[in-house]
Amino acid sequence: MEECTIKTPLGIAKITGDANGIMAVSILNKENSISTTIPEVLEDCVIQLNEYFKGERETFSLKLNAQGTVFQQRVWNELLTIPFGKTTSYLTLSKQLGDVKAIRAVANANGKNPLWIIVPCHRVIGSDGSLTGYAGGLHRKKWLIEHESPYKQQSLF
Numbered sequence: 001m002e003e004c005t006i007k008t009p010l011g012i013a014k015i016t017g018d019a020n021g022i023m024a025v026s027i028l029n030k031e032n033s034i035s036t037t038i039p040e041v042l043e044d045c046v047i048q049l050n051e052y053f054k055g056e057r058e059t060f061s062l063k064l065n066a067q068g069t070v071f072q073q074r075v076w077n078e079l080l081t082i083p084f085g086k087t088t089s090y091l092t093l094s095k096q097l098g099d100v101k102a103i104r105a106v107a108n109a110n111g112k113n114p115l116w117i118i119v120p121c122h123r124v125i126g127s128d129g130s131l132t133g134y135a136g137g138l139h140r141k142k143w144l145i146e147h148e149s150p151y152k153q154q155s156l157f
Contacts, residue, residue, distance in 0.1 A: 002039035005032050006046055009053055010140045013116065015042050021065030024114040025049070027136045045118075052117065055147070058084035060118045068112065075109035082123040085148045089127040111135055117144070 001023070003016045012032045016024040022045050038046050044062060051057035066076060078096055082088050090110070094103040113121040116136060122144040126132040134141035 002041050004035035004038050004042050004046065006038075006049065007034050008049065010136070010143060013049065015045050015049075017042055017045065017065065021063035022115065022118065023065050023067065025116045025118055026114070027116055027140065029137075049117065053147075058148075062118065064115060064118070066114045066119070068109070068114070071105065072109040072112060075106055076113055076115070076119050079110070079113065079119050079121055079124070082120055084120075085150050087123045087125045087145065090124055090132075091127045093124060107133065123148075 001016060001018050003014060005012050005014050005028070007013075008027070010027055012028045012030075012034065014024070014026050014028055014032070015022065019041055022042070025045070048057055048060050048062060052060070066073070068076065074097060075093070078093060081096075090103050090107045091100065093110075094100050094106045097106060110121045110124055111133060113119050113135075122134060122136075122141045125145075131138050131141050131145070
């Protein structure tokens, strides 16, 4: 297994993976040193994340190898269908997975998503439009949703 750390506008991100695919991308809540060399198996991921943050990429084309339960995998696969610049609710996601009563389980699986940004769990919001729960912090969720919005907010001052 290989890993590296890169600088993003939201902090230091750690990428883990091997020849079988990217296993995890996570945001660190502490300052870590940036990797000086990137393992070959992680290069595409680093390039694509950098393109995303520059506004040059809306979808990722990476071999993924996230580890989780069958249910978690189903939820994460469903997250991949949420288009760039759009949001959905936990309730809608539960309905799409075929069980409206599974809303808490869906939210829990969403929170355990190991592939930050690549599997866009930040695009899931509360039914009332609120930015509910986000492992990376609500300030990051807000930034990501605004980054992907086709309507850029302009500052008046």
